[in-house]
Amino acid sequence: MEALGIVFTEIGDDYVRGTMPVDARTHQPYGLLHGGASVLLAETLGSSAGNLCVADDAMCVGIEINANHLAGVREGTVTGTARPLHVGRSTQVWEIRIEDDRGRLACVSRLTLAVVPRRG
Secondary structure, eight states: OGGGTOEEEEEETTEEEEEEEESTTTBOTTSSBOHHHHHHHHHHHHHHHHHTTSOTTEEEEEEEEEEEEOSOOOSEEEEEEEEEEEEOSSEEEEEEEEEOTTSOEEEEEEEEEEEEEOOO
16 A cells, blocks of 8 residues: 555545555556556455454455446546445445546446455
């Protein structure tokens, strides 16, 4: 998180929000926000949100993530918001929407988490 400048900015009753700069750390070779950086932001927000929904003796781990990159972003900051689609005993599904500074949807991602016993 720190290497890419990801910062948690808000936690609500049904969401977790965070930001990431669009700069040399997160660009792909053509000067656009790298899709992998968007996925990293999405999984960071979704996994963190999921872990807020389980008991202390459990934890969430990612088992599948997908992303649709809808608009290129060259500069500024993107903001991701993770919201639950399903929070069950053994799995969770989260939708993460990533927007640019103008509120334009740049990426939408869906993350599936497994709820497993915490070890150690």
